[in-house]
Amino acid sequence: MANTFRVLTFAAEPSNISSGQEYHVYTTPASTTTVIIGLILTNIHTAQVTAKVLLESDTSGDATSSASQTNNIGAGTGSGSSNANTTAVLLNNAPIPVGSSLEILSGGKVVLQPTDAITISCSVADKLSGALSIMEIT
Secondary structure (H helix, E strand, O other): OOEEEEEEEEEEEOOOOOOOOOEEEEEOOOOOEEEEEEEEEEEOOOOOEEEEEEEEOOOEOOOOOOOOOOOOOOOOOOOOOOOEOOOEEEEEEEEEOOOOEEEEOOOOOEEEOOOOEEEEEEOOOOOEEEEEEEEEEO
């Protein structure tokens, strides 16, 4: 298995917020597992903006619940079957002041399966710049 470190940058996104569409920063390729190392979002506007980051996933969740698991709140309450993942909000309407950056997903890693995607949105069109650092395992 090869590990490839990559950085994906974007200059001024998302370009169109009136239609409610997010900017797709990254989608995991087939036969690849991706580890997110960090994401930096920078406000390039003249006023404060808010940002949202989503993990869009339709892959199957591999973890199953166990009736004997007692170390987590709510653990052991599921049916033990594997369910499809859904969209998770990783950051929701977080304010980013003028001239500031917000570093998220640093320290805690997020694993993406094939077809999983990271998307961003901003309260003002074309006013977020940033970088996503990842490691792809192929």
